[in-house]
Amino acid sequence: MYKTEIRGPLILGNKTLGQISEEITSPIYQRPKMWWLVGMGISSILMLLGFWGIYVTIATGIGTWGVNNTVGWGWAIINFVWWIGIGHAGTAFSIFLLILRQEWRSSINRAAEAMTVVAVGCAAIFPALHMGRVWDAFFIFPYPNTRGPLWVNYNSPLFWDFIAITAYLLISASFWFLGMVPDFATIRDTTKSKVKKAVYGFFAMGWRGSVGEWKRYEGLAFVLGGIAAVLVVSVHSIVSTDFAVSVEPGWHTTLFPPYFVVGAIFSGFAMVMTLMVIIRKIYKLHDYITDRHLDNVAKILVFVSLIMGTAYLTEIFIAWYSANEYEMFTFFRNRITGEYTVQFWIMFICNALIPQLMWFKKIRHNIKMVFIISLLINLGMWFERFNIVITSLAKDYLPSAWADYSPTFVEVAVFLGTLGIFSFGVLLFFKYIPMIAIHEVKMVNKLKTDKKK
Amino acid sequence: MQDDKKQLLGVFDGEESLVQAFRKFKKENVEISDVFTPFPIHEVLENHGKKTRIITVSWFYGFFAAAAVLAFLYYTAVIDWPLNYGGKPSSAFPSFIVVTLILTIFSVTILSLFTFSARARIWPNVGKPVYHEGATDDKFVIMFDAEKVDAEKVKQLLKDLGAIEIVEKLDSETSIV
Numbered sequence: 001m002y003k004t005e006i007r008g009p010l011i012l013g014n015k016t017l018g019q020i021s022e023e024i025t026s027p028i029y030q031r032p033k034m035w036w037l038v039g040m041g042i043s044s045i046l047m048l049l050g051f052w053g054i055y056v057t058i059a060t061g062i063g064t065w066g067v068n069n070t071v072g073w074g075w076a077i078i079n080f081v082w083w084i085g086i087g088h089a090g091t092a093f094s095i096f097l098l099i100l101r102q103e104w105r106s107s108i109n110r111a112a113e114a115m116t117v118v119a120v121g122c123a124a125i126f127p128a129l130h131m132g133r134v135w136d137a138f139f140i141f142p143y144p145n146t147r148g149p150l151w152v153n154y155n156s157p158l159f160w161d162f163i164a165i166t167a168y169l170l171i172s173a174s175f176w177f178l179g180m181v182p183d184f185a186t187i188r189d190t191t192k193s194k195v196k197k198a199v200y201g202f203f204a205m206g207w208r209g210s211v212g213e214w215k216r217y218e219g220l221a222f223v224l225g226g227i228a229a230v231l232v233v234s235v236h237s238i239v240s241t242d243f244a245v246s247v248e249p250g251w252h253t254t255l256f257p258p259y260f261v262v263g264a265i266f267s268g269f270a271m272v273m274t275l276m277v278i279i280r281k282i283y284k285l286h287d288y289i290t291d292r293h294l295d296n297v298a299k300i301l302v303f304v305s306l307i308m309g310t311a312y313l314t315e316i317f318i319a320w321y322s323a324n325e326y327e328m329f330t331f332f333r334n335r336i337t338g339e340y341t342v343q344f345w346i347m348f349i350c351n352a353l354i355p356q357l358m359w360f361k362k363i364r365h366n367i368k369m370v371f372i373i374s375l376l377i378n379l380g381m382w383f384e385r386f387n388i389v390i391t392s393l394a395k396d397y398l399p400s401a402w403a404d405y406s407p408t409f410v411e412v413a414v415f416l417g418t419l420g421i422f423s424f425g426v427l428l429f430f431k432y433i434p435m436i437a438i439h440e441v442k443m444v445n446k447l448k449t450d451k452k453k
Numbered sequence: 454m455q456d457d458k459k460q461l462l463g464v465f466d467g468e469e470s471l472v473q474a475f476r477k478f479k480k481e482n483v484e485i486s487d488v489f490t491p492f493p494i495h496e497v498l499e500n501h502g503k504k505t506r507i508i509t510v511s512w513f514y515g516f517f518a519a520a521a522v523l524a525f526l527y528y529t530a531v532i533d534w535p536l537n538y539g540g541k542p543s544s545a546f547p548s549f550i551v552v553t554l555i556l557t558i559f560s561v562t563i564l565s566l567f568t569f570s571a572r573a574r575i576w577p578n579v580g581k582p583v584y585h586e587g588a589t590d591d592k593f594v595i596m597f598d599a600e601k602v603d604a605e606k607v608k609q610l611l612k613d614l615g616a617i618e619i620v621e622k623l624d625s626e627t628s629i630v
Contacts, residue, residue: 220566
């Protein structure tokens, strides 16, 4: 059934089970390294900057941002969509590859899920701030109130968005945590430190690996996996309807939901690639995250990049085919050749063209190249959102209403702050949580050893 | 601890030998009270006799959650306080679908998690005895109730099957997590 013989082992180095537990949990026992402290320091500075930006935004108001009547959605929404997109990788990794029975995912899914949770948390900051009066954010909950009672508008994609992101954050976090429970138990039972035993024992919640526990665990993982797969597709579809139900040229298309979902998976996988290359290098986990793992992610990226290219071309084609002068203007005059041409071509080249290099085995196996490409994809995906949000708004139907947009330092600070939160969260994860799902790797490792006998 | 039971543990160092032992004891009709493994072993999970209905239960959660959410949306948007949004109908089923879908998923997740926690007894400081520390690391432990089975016979069988360690433990001697 398993094709490990043809494709080589998933975990290299003929490891015993004890070795796997020891090697994966070793960062937890080491003293924090210099690079880790430096990383935490930089992240903290960025976070402080971000908190300053958030403070200014809340204390003074949205007027501190560069947004205006015409371009009502600025960096905040660009960054929101960007982070949500990155936050799709974890669940996509865990769920789709679980459904497709891709055993190689087990070395990567834990880190991808961690990234998801942090990224979705970062994303949630932006719409909350964008509401303006964030202390009234609870107005968005449908609850019996003294203002009418005025229930929320269920026809509004913005409300769907709020529900979808809350649900997604909660479900990806619980799926992530559920997977960690057996691994926390491993730490509880192998550590010699009393404090660690108590802390990890608390989070292991009495896990012992008994039949009843495993059986229900597998049942629950099946249920959560199944419904989360629906969620992955629906969350970014809903984000896309924020745009698609409006009548802005360049937004009002039926292509948007699949285009956004694919874009999200694309940027998410690129971020996974970035992170995996770093983890592997720093923690010397080459036996667990093998060249083959990275090769597989690269292959997915090539394929998804093709879909992205197709989506871009479809948009452009439909703009021409519809013969709608506003669509024509937005795509041909505004994006491809006009004022926003730089942003458009960065998007197109980084997302649709450069990843095509990974058709070549030589490039897929050159980790430096793969790493650079993955960073470029994330850059390109940021510019994709810039294109969507800014170009359509800045120049829509009436030239008299056209306006320019450039971010203020406060907006940039909030964005840098979320970058800080992200790296802070990921660094904490490196240090305190097993980066690779220990029990899953043990299971996959077994497949290979059984075959040999 | 209400009753201090004596447990007989057979410890194996590999999945193969554990599965072999499991089969043997099943064939000999010796009652295995539990098996502790570092990762799920499907042969053991399927044949041990413990059942879980968590998938069925989750389906019902989903069914009732969907009905409840739709009913809530209908009540608030149509009966309690209908608002005119640009002349659109109050009972807008197509746009209720999205909210229903997401909140159903949300409810199923929460309820299934709590069901799992309650049924598998997984919560902080639950107070379960850990019979063998290696079972979450690299050991495969098969456990018998020492009073219910013929202890001597089981020990002999375990020895023949290649158990690396055979222990008798009282519940009170274990560490509690």
